[in-house]
Amino acid sequence: MTSFIGEYQCSVDVKGRIMLPSAFKKQMDPVQEKFAVRKGIYVSCLALYPWNAWEQQILDIRRKLNLNNREQNQLFREFLKNTAELVLDNTNRILIPKYLLGLAGIKKEVMLHGMDSQIEIWAKENYVSGIPDEDDFATRFEKHLGSSNNSQYFPNN
Numbered sequence: 001m002t003s004f005i006g007e008y009q010c011s012v013d014v015k016g017r018i019m020l021p022s023a024f025k026k027q028m029d030p031v032q033e034k035f036a037v038r039k040g041i042y043v044s045c046l047a048l049y050p051w052n053a054w055e056q057q058i059l060d061i062r063r064k065l066n067l068n069n070r071e072q073n074q075l076f077r078e079f080l081k082n083t084a085e086l087v088l089d090n091t092n093r094i095l096i097p098k099y100l101l102g103l104a105g106i107k108k109e110v111m112l113h114g115m116d117s118q119i120e121i122w123a124k125e126n127y128v129s130g131i132p133d134e135d136d137f138a139t140r141f142e143k144h145l146g147s148s149n150n151s152q153y154f155p156n157n
Helices: 022-027 051-064 070-080 098-103 124-129 134-145
Strands: 007-011 017-019 034-039 046-050 083-087 093-095 109-115 118-123
Touching (some): 007 017, 022 109, 034 098, 046 051, 109 124
Antiparallel strands (some): 007 109, 017 093, 034 046, 046 118, 109 118
């Protein structure tokens, strides 16, 4: 399974295309040409998934939901709302539908942020303004991951 790391500043061209950084392409296993993109659930960005990671996420959600239940069926429909299939062109660009760019407030400059199995696509100004200060991050990190049970993963930090 692919795990993306890194941050990259990119530009959106007039057609809505973004160049996928070569570092992200190298991190894919196997390399994918097809992606899914959707509006973020918790934050105002877009989430870009390699197709195999997207299919796995959909499979995991289907296993947890009963689509014959009206409320759960509606939840699944809402999850799939504002989603599109994308393909890399021969110059490693992806064409993102303009309505999705608008939903995330993306105009010209974006930040691509590796977030495990997905790449978040942020309007640069939203990304920069949403970065917590170091003390806030350290406090929350310690609260959620600072227990003795997690010390094996984060020794002497």
